[in-house]
Amino acid sequence: MPRVVTKGFHARVYAVVHTVPAGFVTTYGDVAAALGSPRVARHVGWALAALEDESVPWHRVINAKGEISGRGELERADLQRTLLELEGVVFRNHRVDLKAHRYRFVPGEAEER
DNA sequence: GGCTTGACTAATG
């Protein structure tokens, strides 16, 4: 299993996720795009899988279908849904209404330089 | 330095 990586690609992922405000959600692809590479959506998920920093709102990151992923850990998926609902995100069946809650990243927000 | 893995996405039927 991947060790904690607090720098490099993962660090950027965390920085981007940090810019997502409460009440909004984003997709792995969007985060990847915000990083400059729309193809690295899988790595975004991987970065979050290795995440251990509670300050990162990982629960606001879902897949392009509006569904919650979670490596098969239903516990985490349930928590994620609960957290989002508390923030005002509307769930329709088992999916988030991306049209209403998808967050648009602002260039420069996650850039820390 | 090369192969395997993977919280994905988009396209196709």
Next chain:
DNA sequence: TCATTAGCCAAGC
């Protein structure tokens, strides 16, 4: 809307 296939690329070993 669902199932299958192909592509992409960093991190780990």
